[in-house]
Amino acid sequence: MDSKIVRTRFAPSPTGYMHIGNLRTALFTYLIAKKNGGVFILRIEDTDQGRYVEGAVDIIYKTLRRAGLQWDEGPDIGGPVGPYIQSQRMGMFKKYAEQLVESGHAYYCFCDKDRLEEMRKIQQASGMPPKYDGHCRNLSKEEVAEKLAAGVPYVIRQKCPTEGTTTFHDEVFGDITVNNADLDDQILIKADGMPTYNFANVVDDHTMGITHVIRGNEYLSSTPKYTLLYEAFGWEIPTYIHVSPVMKNATEKLSKRNGDASFEDLAAKGYLDEAIVNYIALLGWAPKGENEVFTMDELIREFDVSGISKSPAIFDPLKLKAINGAYIRRLSPEKFVELATPYIRQTCKREDVDMALLGNLLQPRTEVFTEIPEQIDFIDALPDYDIAMYTHKKMKTNSETALAALKEILPALEAVEDWTMDNIHNALFALIERMGVKNGTILWPLRVAVSGKQFTPGGGIELSEILGKEETLARIRKGIEKLS
Ligand code: GLU
Numbered sequence: 001m002d003s004k005i006v007r008t009r010f011a012p013s014p015t016g017y018m019h020i021g022n023l024r025t026a027l028f029t030y031l032i033a034k035k036n037g038g039v040f041i042l043r044i045e046d047t048d049q050g051r052y053v054e055g056a057v058d059i060i061y062k063t064l065r066r067a068g069l070q071w072d073e074g075p076d077i078g079g080p081v082g083p084y085i086q087s088q089r090m091g092m093f094k095k096y097a098e099q100l101v102e103s104g105h106a107y108y109c110f111c112d113k114d115r116l117e118e119m120r121k122i123q124q125a126s127g128m129p130p131k132y133d134g135h136c137r138n139l140s141k142e143e144v145a146e147k148l149a150a151g152v153p154y155v156i157r158q159k160c161p162t163e164g165t166t167t168f169h170d171e172v173f174g175d176i177t178v179n180n181a182d183l184d185d186q187i188l189i190k191a192d193g194m195p196t197y198n199f200a201n202v203v204d205d206h207t208m209g210i211t212h213v214i215r216g217n218e219y220l221s222s223t224p225k226y227t228l229l230y231e232a233f234g235w236e237i238p239t240y241i242h243v244s245p246v247m248k249n250a251t252e253k254l255s256k257r258n259g260d261a262s263f264e265d266l267a268a269k270g271y272l273d274e275a276i277v278n279y280i281a282l283l284g285w286a287p288k289g290e291n292e293v294f295t296m297d298e299l300i301r302e303f304d305v306s307g308i309s310k311s312p313a314i315f316d317p318l319k320l321k322a323i324n325g326a327y328i329r330r331l332s333p334e335k336f337v338e339l340a341t342p343y344i345r346q347t348c349k350r351e352d353v354d355m356a357l358l359g360n361l362l363q364p365r366t367e368v369f370t371e372i373p374e375q376i377d378f379i380d381a382l383p384d385y386d387i388a389m390y391t392h393k394k395m396k397t398n399s400e401t402a403l404a405a406l407k408e409i410l411p412a413l414e415a416v417e418d419w420t421m422d423n424i425h426n427a428l429f430a431l432i433e434r435m436g437v438k439n440g441t442i443l444w445p446l447r448v449a450v451s452g453k454q455f456t457p458g459g460g461i462e463l464s465e466i467l468g469k470e471e472t473l474a475r476i477r478k479g480i481e482k483l484s
């Protein structure tokens with residue numbers, strides 16, 4: 001493989017759920033590949049069969065595709081270093097472990113369960129950290145051969161140095177050094193001949209030519225052992241990029257168990273796919289400039305590992321909303337109406353409503369589509385409102401001034417022949433001038449009369465245009481009646 005080409009991999013375990021933190025790792029992994037003109041690989045790490053969930057791989061495919069993270073090599077599309085499903089690679093690991101035994105970096109361990117349990121009990125009782133005690137580290141070649149010939153079950157363990165330190169470099173966390181004495185001689189090959197996750201991960205990354213390993217920082221503590229394995233094999237160590245978790249708040253991680261939203265949940269809540277992806281990019285990564293709204297192409301250009309933060313990122317629903325609002329404002333008016341229509345139709349079934357006008361009104365005021373039904377629930381039918389709403393301190397209106405205003409507004413609007421926003425506007429402003437009153441004296445009562453609501457998207461003029469002449473006049477008459 002051309003060593004100059006950047007190859008990254010996203011290596012999810014199929015658990016049946018892709019949380020926001022996972023997707024963020026996938027996104028960073030994708031961006032680092034694409035930014036460097038490299039290759040983004042999908043590898044399914046399903047060796048931990050206990051966690052396997054039917055259909056889980058499909059959820060991974062679907063979520064990544066929907067988020068725009070198309071892989072260049074992967075289980076369903078193949079590639080030069082397949083298979084891309086870890087459980088289908090099982091045959092290759094043992095020979096690598098044996099190679100390490102040969103070179104003195106691993107050893108056969110014949111300790112049985114009882115002995116290991118005994119060992120653990122003693123360690124626990126004396127407050128020592130759980131760690132293999134090295135019982136089989138120094139068996140002679142003959143002893144090993146004898147036991148193997150006798151068919152004694154065994155595992156293969158990594159032979160970590162017991163003195164000195166191991167240092168590795170991480171692009172986010174810098175140089176990390178550990179005391180070798182603290183490292184556990186972890187199992188590489190289990191008694192059933194299968195690799196452990198940690199061993200398979202390293203061998204897979206190497207044999208797949210992975211140059212950059214991007215993953216959650218929960219793997220930082222295993223990385224010294226991974227590094228020792230690379231060194232033992234004489235393999236080039238990949239660039240490590242560990243990312244901190246995405247948190248719900250200062251103490252809790254985002255998780256399915258907490259009922260926190262997945263990508264699909266957010267999409268179902270009315271967020272745009274691109275906006276979710278944009279927001280996820282900002283979880284633990286800070287762009288250089290002020291701008292935070294990026295298309296995928298812009299993200300590929302702007303993304304830089306130096307902007308990744310060591311601190312955990314906190315999922316901020318308000319910021320997601322604001323980013324989504326920015327995306328909504330960027331939509332063409334036609335596209336906005338297309339996407340908003342199912343939400344509009346939840347409360348507004350009137351066929352004669354001009355959707356383009358309604359779209360113009362809603363687009364600048366919508367951050368999430370799910371806000372729409374409530375915003376326009378007065379269009380089909382005027383709610384039974386309280387006349388106290390006519391009293392507005394700032395507008396200096398009360399029920400008396402409102403009644404007087406509506407009585408003037410009615411004929412003024414009756415006289416408007418061509419029912420356009422401009423004409424409605426002109427008629428009302430002529431009235432305001434003639435009466436010598438403040439705008440609010442006329443416009444506030446109109447808004448209340450036509451909507452029956454305190455908060456509406458747009459003011460009385462826009463709402464009147466959308467409601468149509470007949471309905472507007474009927475609602476003004478109703479207001480007069482209520483106030484009289
Ligand atoms: N399969 C691991 C996970 O889902 C990924 C570990 C890695 O990227 O090295 O957490």
